Amino acid sequence: MPDLSIDFAGIKSPNPFWLASAPPTNSGYQVMKAYDAGWGGAVWKTLGMPTINVSSRYAATNYRDTRISGFSNIELISDRPLEDNLREMREVTKRFPNHATIASLMVDTREQWIDIIKMVEDAGANGIELNFGCPHGMCERGMGSAVGQDPKALKTIVEWVMDAASIPVITKLSPNISHITDPGIAAVEAKTDAISLINTIKSIVGIDLDSYAPYPVVDGKGTNGGYCGPAVKPIAMHMLKELKKHPLIKDTPISGIGGIENWRDVVEYILLGATSVQVCTAAMHYGFGIVRGMEDGLKRFMSEKGYNTIYDFAGKALPNVMEWKDLNLKYDVKANINSDKCIGCDLCYIACDDGAHQAIALPTDGSRIPSIIEENCVGCNLCSLVCPVEECITMVQKDDGTKHNTWQQLTDSEEIPCTWNDDRAGGKGHYVPEPIKALESVRKDRSGARAK
Amino acid sequence: MAEYNRPQSEAEFNENFKDKTPLMNDTQAHYESSRCLFCYDAPCMNACPTAIDIPLFIKKINTGNIDGAAQTIYDSNWIGNACGTVCPTGVLCEGACVYNKQSVPAVQIGKLQNFATRHVIDNNKKLFEAGKDNGKKIAIIGGGPAGISCACELRKMGYTADIFEAKDKPSGLTVYGIAPYKITNEEVLDEVKYLQEQLGFNIKYNSPISSKDQLEQIEKDYDAVFIGVGLGPTAFRNIPGEDKSGIIGAVEFVEDLRMNHHKTNVGKEVIILGGGNTAMDAASESARMGATKVILAYRGSKEKMGAYDFEYELAISSGIKSVFDANPKEFLGEDSVEGVKFSRADGSEFTINCDMVIKATGQAKMGSFFKLIDNMETDESSRIKVNKKNNQTSNPKYFAGGDAINGGAEVVNAAYDGKLAALGIHKWLNE
Ligand SMILES: Cc1cc2nc3c(=O)[nH]c(=O)nc-3n(C[C@H](O)[C@H](O)[C@H](O)COP(=O)(O)OP(=O)(O)OC[C@H]3O[C@@H](n4cnc5c(N)ncnc54)[C@H](O)[C@@H]3O)c2cc1C
Ligand SMILES: Cc1cc2nc3c(=O)[nH]c(=O)nc-3n(C[C@H](O)[C@H](O)[C@H](O)COP(=O)(O)O)c2cc1C
Numbered sequence: 001m002p003d004l005s006i007d008f009a010g011i012k013s014p015n016p017f018w019l020a021s022a023p024p025t026n027s028g029y030q031v032m033k034a035y036d037a038g039w040g041g042a043v044w045k046t047l048g049m050p051t052i053n054v055s056s057r058y059a060a061t062n063y064r065d066t067r068i069s070g071f072s073n074i075e076l077i078s079d080r081p082l083e084d085n086l087r088e089m090r091e092v093t094k095r096f097p098n099h100a101t102i103a104s105l106m107v108d109t110r111e112q113w114i115d116i117i118k119m120v121e122d123a124g125a126n127g128i129e130l131n132f133g134c135p136h137g138m139c140e141r142g143m144g145s146a147v148g149q150d151p152k153a154l155k156t157i158v159e160w161v162m163d164a165a166s167i168p169v170i171t172k173l174s175p176n177i178s179h180i181t182d183p184g185i186a187a188v189e190a191k192t193d194a195i196s197l198i199n200t201i202k203s204i205v206g207i208d209l210d211s212y213a214p215y216p217v218v219d220g221k222g223t224n225g226g227y228c229g230p231a232v233k234p235i236a237m238h239m240l241k242e243l244k245k246h247p248l249i250k251d252t253p254i255s256g257i258g259g260i261e262n263w264r265d266v267v268e269y270i271l272l273g274a275t276s277v278q279v280c281t282a283a284m285h286y287g288f289g290i291v292r293g294m295e296d297g298l299k300r301f302m303s304e305k306g307y308n309t310i311y312d313f314a315g316k317a318l319p320n321v322m323e324w325k326d327l328n329l330k331y332d333v334k335a336n337i338n339s340d341k342c343i344g345c346d347l348c349y350i351a352c353d354d355g356a357h358q359a360i361a362l363p364t365d366g367s368r369i370p371s372i373i374e375e376n377c378v379g380c381n382l383c384s385l386v387c388p389v390e391e392c393i394t395m396v397q398k399d400d401g402t403k404h405n406t407w408q409q410l411t412d413s414e415e416i417p418c419t420w421n422d423d424r425a426g427g428k429g430h431y432v433p434e435p436i437k438a439l440e441s442v443r444k445d446r447s448g449a450r451a452k
Numbered sequence: 453m454a455e456y457n458r459p460q461s462e463a464e465f466n467e468n469f470k471d472k473t474p475l476m477n478d479t480q481a482h483y484e485s486s487r488c489l490f491c492y493d494a495p496c497m498n499a500c501p502t503a504i505d506i507p508l509f510i511k512k513i514n515t516g517n518i519d520g521a522a523q524t525i526y527d528s529n530w531i532g533n534a535c536g537t538v539c540p541t542g543v544l545c546e547g548a549c550v551y552n553k554q555s556v557p558a559v560q561i562g563k564l565q566n567f568a569t570r571h572v573i574d575n576n577k578k579l580f581e582a583g584k585d586n587g588k589k590i591a592i593i594g595g596g597p598a599g600i601s602c603a604c605e606l607r608k609m610g611y612t613a614d615i616f617e618a619k620d621k622p623s624g625l626t627v628y629g630i631a632p633y634k635i636t637n638e639e640v641l642d643e644v645k646y647l648q649e650q651l652g653f654n655i656k657y658n659s660p661i662s663s664k665d666q667l668e669q670i671e672k673d674y675d676a677v678f679i680g681v682g683l684g685p686t687a688f689r690n691i692p693g694e695d696k697s698g699i700i701g702a703v704e705f706v707e708d709l710r711m712n713h714h715k716t717n718v719g720k721e722v723i724i725l726g727g728g729n730t731a732m733d734a735a736s737e738s739a740r741m742g743a744t745k746v747i748l749a750y751r752g753s754k755e756k757m758g759a760y761d762f763e764y765e766l767a768i769s770s771g772i773k774s775v776f777d778a779n780p781k782e783f784l785g786e787d788s789v790e791g792v793k794f795s796r797a798d799g800s801e802f803t804i805n806c807d808m809v810i811k812a813t814g815q816a817k818m819g820s821f822f823k824l825i826d827n828m829e830t831d832e833s834s835r836i837k838v839n840k841k842n843n844q845t846s847n848p849k850y851f852a853g854g855d856a857i858n859g860g861a862e863v864v865n866a867a868y869d870g871k872l873a874a875l876g877i878h879k880w881l882n883e
């Protein structure tokens with residue numbers, strides 16, 4: 001049986017599943033309910049400067065019938081009295097001493113940081129997370145992402161905190177910055193114990209077509225929100241990889257956040273080096289129960305692969321994330337259609353013909369089952385991505401695996417194409433139909449036909 | 453009525469009886485599982501007699517954790533695969549799915565359930581382990597769904613579980629009674645084999661328990677006993693002419709059909725007596741066996757029939773006709789049946805010719821067997837009385853479940869009963 005417990009920069013937790021600082025950790029009631037459901041830790045909803053919230057706070061992007069593929073909020077940090085939060089935190093940490101209860105904090109002056117750290121330590125918090133991420137409201141007051149976007153200011157504050165804190169400190173980064181390594185280095189230089197990322201991304205998820213205001217609409221107006229949920233996972237994972245590959249940062253434990261909803265997401269984050277994960281949107285969408293599927297899936301994955309702890313595979317994908325110039329130019333895959341599975345939607349045909357490399361032919365026998373023109377196929381994957389049938393179009397390796405050449409090697413041996421019409425360029429000699437063929441295409445666009 | 457030709461071979465039988473909705477493929481399972489909303493305190497789960505955590509297992513399918521999905525199913529229901537196929541899902545889980553409220557088709561829970569369980573059965577995935585031997589032995593009388601379920605749960609807790617089964621196959625009516633277009637013999641037996649290999653309960657075949665002596669021996673050898681004997685043969689109706697040849701009980705007919713397939717003897721013109729699900733099955737089955745005329749005769753009105761609507765529709769769709777307000781008075785003919793005389797509520801009479809009659813008018817209870825057990829109370833319909841919390845009978849050493857206590861329900865109820873009794877036995881022995 002795999003052991004899911006972790007020691008994250010000195011914060012112990014029965015498993016790597018934590019709730020992110022957000023509405024699901026707004027109260028002791030919720031945190032206790034979450035621990036009871038199976039969560040190993042919770043980062044308390046950010047405590048700090050007093051706030052007032054607007055009503056109408058969330059909005060979402062829906063993709064077709066999928067609700068909340070992305071989620072946006074204009075909520076501030078906790079608006080509940082600090083005293084209530086601390087009392088409940090004390091109750092939670094007493095009742096669940098082996099769980100990871102972490103206080104997220106956001107204040108302004110050095111004195112305030114020192115005061116509030118003392119208070120949450122007294123309440124039994126097992127760690128502190130510094131919220132330098134909130135991209136709306138708080139940043140207008142010089143906090144949140146205003147700090148996250150200013151590595152110098154961030155460094156100063158982390159130094160204050162490291163001076164004052166006796167429990168582990170996690171610096172939570174904002175993704176609203178071009179180079180995530182800049183605040184990452186600043187946090188490490190200030191000796192943070194750990195990093196977490198990402199907080200939400202500045203966004204406008206939609207405009208109401210009657211009031212002309214962005215969602216969520218507050219009395220006819222709106223503001224930019226913070227974007228999160230499944231849609232942001234790719235961005236967050238890239239940032240995680242940037243930090244984990246950076247020589248100055250790579251040894252600092254990182255808690256991964258952004259769009260995590262199931263065990264696969266968790267495994268992917270761990271493979272990129274995260275050693276704890278945090279979840280907000282999925283818990284807001286489905287409740288705390290989702291953790292059971294995450295736990296079961298992670299355990300099965302580990303048993304199947306023979307891992308005892310998550311440290312056995314943490315970061316295992318990192319060596320495979322290269323720079324483009326180091327990828328093998330001789331590797332060659334081509335699409336293959338399994339005609340037994342094909343349902344004849346011909347989406348692959350039109351995707352390839354209009355959107356890629358004219359490498360799929362329609363059948364002439366009326367079957368609707370298209371075929372790949374191998375000479376034209378560049379192995380881009382597009383058809384396999386649009387095909388609605390599982391495992392119907394697969395990409396099959398055609399080279400024999402013995403040849404290896406990269407852009408870097410070509411550069412080193414001065415063999416890269418360098419003139420406008422260089423014979424060594426990739427597309428040279430690749431078949432493309434004559435332009436006029438477009439007007440004779442096999443199946444006419446129906447709307448065009450009607451217009452005539 | 454030429455929908456079906458009389459099957460002359462196993463292949464033709466299989467064609468006539470093939471499942472209308474075969475196993476889902478990966479793409480179907482992916483799309484279907486994506487539709488589940490992951491409802492909180494899900495109505496589907498509450499409607500499942502074994503309370504399978506449906507949204508959880510569907511989520512697991514959707515994230516590629518098929519083994520985990522099957523585990524979730526079996527955690528609640530040891531007969532998970534058969535149930536996915538034979539449960540009347542439209543009145544259970546799928547009937548409760550919230551999509552119904554918007555006239556959107558319900559999530560196909562039963563089919564998804566089979567997708568997961570068949571995956572682990574076909575690939576022989578090891579999901580279970582017997583508990584550490586605790587030295588205690590439990591006897592199980594009857595190897596139907598109730599008995600198998602009880603045995604599995606007991607093995608998980610480390611008990612020795614010995615099943616005494618009268619016939620030479622496990623699974624009771626799942627293999628002898630349920631319509632062949634709902635589930636095949638292989639599928640039923642595969643599931644039992646899969647469970648037995650991992651959990652290691654014993655089945656003693658051809659071992660009917662029918663005497664006081666046998667029971668006394670069992671009481672001596674075992675720490676507790678579970679009774680899952682189901683119901684008896686079709687009850688005799690005492691209608692004049694009932695002993696003519698060509699008149700058969702529905703359960704006996706289906707057993708014949710399940711065991712002998714195309715070799716089963718079915719008349720050209722068949723009358724089915726009854727209005728329950730078994731009657732519907734027998735009607736569909738006769739039609740699929742190539743009878744040229746199948747008439748379902750029920751003594752009450754259509755609305756009064758006990759059968760589920762979808763079972764009636766299925767029978768009608770296989771080409772059968774029905775008459776209501778038809779009370780059988782007399783079976784006509786010389787040695788073999790040639791017709792049935794019916795009376796209506798208003799006293800008038802009419803006759804329908806036939807060369808076969810299938811009585812789907814209810815199974816007898818095992819009353820005389822139950823009387824062999826000291827102090828075990830039964831109710832006025834000869835059903836064993838149990839404590840609903842642990843399925844213990846009034847004789848504390850005996851627990852019971854399935855058709856023997858409910859008078860004839862579904863496989864899923866038997867699955868639940870067996871498990872509940874196992875937990876009850878465990879608690880009772882550890883008090
Ligand atoms: C025609 C028909 C169609 C049905 N269709 C469906 C359906 O589509 N879906 C559904 O969910 N349910 C259906 N059912 C109901 C379902 O089959 C039963 O509810 C279920 O099988 C009951 O399980 P059980 O274990 O209680 O009893 P059984 O399945 O009856 O098993 C009892 C077992 O005990 C054995 N036994 C009996 N007496 C003794 C003895 N003295 N000693 C040793 N062994 C003994 C029997 O041989 C048998 O193997 C149908 C039933 C019938 C009759
Ligand atoms: C409504 C809402 C409120 C949030 N409040 C906070 C907060 O108070 N402090 C904080 O550090 N992050 C806050 N976040 C950001 C989340 O902690 C998390 O970093 C982000 O939502 C990405 O994770 P997800 O994709 O799982 O939602 C909030 C997010 C949402 C949706």
Ligand code: SF4
């Ligand atoms: S989710 Fe709850 S708090 Fe929010 S609008 Fe609905 S009822 Fe109100």
Ligand code: SF4
Binds near residue numbers: 337344345346369388
């Ligand atoms: S996209 Fe897939 S299913 Fe559709 S035509 Fe192409 S191969 Fe067939």
Ligand code: SF4
Binds near residue numbers: 491506
């Ligand atoms: S009721 Fe329907 S949608 Fe809701 S959890 Fe059950 S199957 Fe899914």
